[in-house]
Amino acid sequence: MSILSTAEIQQDLATIGAALRDVTVVVRGGHPRRSRSPDAQGSGIVWEPGLVVTNAHVATETTLSVELPDRAAVPATLVARDPRRDLAVLRVDPGELGARHTATIGDPDRLRPGELVVALGHPLGVPHSLALGVVHTVGKASWQGERATTPALIHTDIRLAPGNSGGPLADVRGRVLGVNAMIAGGLGVAISATEVRHLLLAAxxxxxxxxxxxxxxxxxxxxxxxxxxxxxxxxxxxxxxxxxxxxxxxxxxxxxxxxxxxxxxxxxxxxxxxxxxxxxxxxxxxxxxxxxxxxxxxxxxxxxxxxxx
Missing domain, CATH: 2.30.42.10 (PDZ domain)
Known part of the structure; x- marks a missing residue:
């Protein structure tokens, strides 16, 4: 097993942070062209061309906007929302996103306790803040028929704050494993990327x-x-x-x-x-x-x- 030096880890984190910033947006309430000061709500992930994934508790407004890393704000439409999973999907005109990359999705089923992960979001209004942490537990969903009664969750020691909600939890290769959601018992909680796939299929x-x-x-x-x-x-x-x-x-x-x-x-x-x-x-x-x-x-x-x- 190879051991990375501190300099190598720092370089890798800087590269990962830059890649995640390209696919992480701010989700705000209100129309960007009709509201002078739309309320900041949380973060979102460009999951597919024209689709942004965030938390259901972030996407509570009927009118939403997405602020891109270059600070341009564009209107977004809510196309799916599942409070049970605490996930929501927004549609944005792909032309508004330009040549922006979509997130690279990892396999959360392969994630193990003890692995390093990173979170990116906009905690307390600080743009594109990157945090490093360790996985504590990887939970599995409970199912009844084709409906999950309890979503699959990932617990980490990353201290999330308001504004992190809806942002990516990724492995040290920058592959998104989940959507950050909340703090519970002192641990950061992310909704597994598997749950996003379920929601997209259900939509x-x-x-x-x-x-x-x-x-x-x-x-x-x-x-x-x-x-x-x-x-x-x-x-x-x-x-x-x-x-x-x-x-x-x-x-x-x-x-x-x-x-x-x-x-x-x-x-x-x-x-x-x-x-x-x-x-x-x-x-x-x-x-x-x-x-x-x-x-x-x-x-x-x-x-x-x-x-x-």
Missing amino acids: EPRPRLGATLREVTVRVGARGERDERLGLLVMETSAGGTAARAGLVQGDVLLGHAGRPFRSPDDLLALLHDAGPGGTLRLDVGRGGARLSLEVTLGAAVGAERRAA
């Missing part, structure tokens, strides 16, 4: 499977030091729904699709989204020690959850 019409699912995990390793996900357990199916029509029953385990395993309900949501209404999937299913292959024909799309409660 588009897609077919539903019609089943209540739960992740199946086992402890593996010489000392049982880590969890390995085996698939998605079918707790129940909706009468007449897609899952029931395909022959899925309580106790089945959805193992994967086309040889690719399901590690979380997020994998299934992405598959349903890609297949679309009327699409056909062949799912690998575990039942009573046997492995089955069931064909599932998807029904009509469910409307977009533009402001999920």
Whole structure:
């Protein structure tokens, strides 16, 4: 294992800070061209071209604006808001963003306690403030069907302040792992980037499977030091729904699709989204020690959850 010198760490942090500043914006209440002094609310991340992700508690106004690093303010439209996850998605004219880069998204499922992370935001009005910290815990979401009852959270020892909310939590390579949200018990709390993916998927019409699912995990390793996900357990199916029509029953385990395993309900949501209404999937299913292959024909799309409660 290589050990970085203090100078190397400082240089890396400076590079990471510059990259994160390019994709971090200020989110304000009010229209930038109609309000003389729009209220500062928090930070946001340019997640995709024309899309800015922030916290739901930041995006509480019906009219919003986004202030770019060059201090230019542009109007933003709220397209999805989920208070349960404390996430919101804003749409900005991509032309207003110019050639601005979008964030590089990391894999929070690979994050481990003890790893270094950085946070960038606008705490107490100080623009683009960078902070370094250590991961304390990496939580997993709790699911009921295709709905997360508890979001996946990342706890760090970074002291967040008002204005940090909605800004990026990133690894030491500058890959965004979560959206900073709050302080709890003296620890900084970020919403996992996995939850953002769920919200973006939920904001588009897609077919539903019609089943209540739960992740199946086992402890593996010489000392049982880590969890390995085996698939998605079918707790129940909706009468007449897609899952029931395909022959899925309580106790089945959805193992994967086309040889690719399901590690979380997020994998299934992405598959349903890609297949679309009327699409056909062949799912690998575990039942009573046997492995089955069931064909599932998807029904009509469910409307977009533009402001999920």
